Amino acid sequence: MHVSEDLKHDPALDAPQTDRPSKVERLEQEGDIAADYLEELLDIADLDGDLDMDVDGDRASVSIVGADLSQLIGAKGEVLDALQELTRLAVYRETGERSRLMLDIGGHRAEQRRRLVALAEKSIEEVRASGESLSLEAMTSFERKVVHDAVAAAGLTSESEGTEPHRHVVILPA
Structure with a gap:
């Protein structure tokens, strides 16, 4: 039996596509974008804080720790919620994909x-x-x-x- 050239199996088609980053890499990228955005925000507000990035399950997680960051949390966490949404928008602007990034400030969410x-x-x-x-x-x-x-x-x-x-x-x- 003769198999024509266009019906032969091409093993290159079985190889995983490497042009799209893995899920963890995408989440790490979200964390990096968020950290850059938040660093700028801290600089503008003249606040000291250290940023910690992580991938927690199926979402990127960024924590800001430092001296007194209560003004970034708000009385009931409303400022923290707003900052999280703004940070998610910054990530969306860069990636074009909706983010489920979680932001914590001063251990408030923990x-x-x-x-x-x-x-x-x-x-x-x-x-x-x-x-x-x-x-x-x-x-x-x-x-x-x-x-x-x-x-x-x-x-x-x-x-x-x-x-x-x-x-x-x-x-x-x-």
Whole structure:
């Protein structure tokens, strides 16, 4: 049997395409862009802070640590949320792709995550003891995500209900 030249298998087609960076490389690039943007912001605001970049699961993560950065956090984290959105926009402007970058300043989000996991664990125990669903207070999308993750890790289910700014988590019994 004769195989024509255009029907022969080309092993080069099996090779992975190397022109597109890997997911980790793309996330690292997001972190670099975000860090550059935030360094400029700190310079403009004349604030001292050190930047730490990481890839946390499926998102880039940038933390600013330093002396007093409370003005970059705000009373309830609203300034931090706004800075995160501005940083995501800076990344989008450079890459053309939507970013899920997480920004933390002065350990605020890390502490918030710890507090939310503790709340979720306490609430999970209440739901298990009562056998009834439990509605939590209104939360931001970040806060709801932390609670949903903690509930899923405990083997229960949860859902978000309501509309912003009153959207909240409901933990369901098993």
